[in-house]
Amino acid sequence: EAGVTQSPTHLIKTRGQQATLRCSPISGHTSVYWYQQALGLGLQFLLWYDEGEERNRGNFPPRFSGRQFPNYSSELNVNALELEDSALYLCASSVHTGSSYNEQFFGPGTRLTVL
Amino acid sequence: AQSVSQHNHHVILSEAASLELGCNYSYGGTVNLFWYVQYPGQHLQLLLKYFSGDPLVKGIKGFEAEFIKSKFSFNLRKPSVQWSDTAEYFCAVKPNTNAGKSTFGDGTTLTVKP
Numbered sequence: 276e277a278g279v280t281q282s283p284t285h286l287i288k289t290r291g292q293q294a295t296l297r298c299s300p301i302s303g304h305t306s307v308y309w310y311q312q313a314l315g316l317g318l319q320f321l322l323w324y325d326e327g328e329e330r331n332r333g334n335f336p337p338r339f340s341g342r343q344f345p346n347y348s349s350e351l352n353v354n355a356l357e358l359e360d361s362a363l364y365l366c367a368s369s370v371h372t373g374s375s376y377n378e379q380f381f382g383p384g385t386r387l388t389v390l
Numbered sequence: 391a392q393s394v395s396q397h398n399h400h401v402i403l404s405e406a407a408s409l410e411l412g413c414n415y416s417y418g419g420t421v422n423l424f425w426y427v428q429y430p431g432q433h434l435q436l437l438l439k440y441f442s443g444d445p446l447v448k449g450i451k452g453f454e455a456e457f458i459k460s461k462f463s464f465n466l467r468k469p470s471v472q473w474s475d476t477a478e479y480f481c482a483v484k485p486n487t488n489a490g491k492s493t494f495g496d497g498t499t500l501t502v503k504p
Binding site for chain 1: 396424426433434435436439480482491492493494495496497
């Protein structure tokens, strides 16, 4: 079974540009989560999508946005890039939302570098 | 809002030493608790999890963790570490609600010397 995939592996942008990161969840998973892992820091929750809707959002400015497509894949868009946006962006997927446990399966990440 | 605190940022041990990594969380309700591990060059992967029941949970590769509700803690343990346990370890908390998001600690880097 294929795991969570992310593209691109690396992305280099300059300040003010826009970045688009993509994530394909494990087949059968409807929830997709995005995290930012800056150097030396833990994972900071960005966004959670399930069944095409945004379910929860972390403490990030509105220039961080995303969407989930009907096939449950997801995009993370970062507008007006700033130097401090340089980080590893991780995507995770899980089976479904609800009060029951949802183990998250992580992808390899996209390394975004803003120059 | 919930938070997770991992007390040790970097732990260095010799092979066969015992390991305990601390994790404390703050949240007033019922939670699900996780430890994830990231080996060098690999994805984050689940080490073990706790939902309910026996507070002592066992995971892969000989790891275990104990949930102590009164202390809001979920410490990770292994009686005898190996060089291959060198990795970064993350504790995570997820409220047991429909819209609960997972909060991760800052991680603990474990280096095991052969």
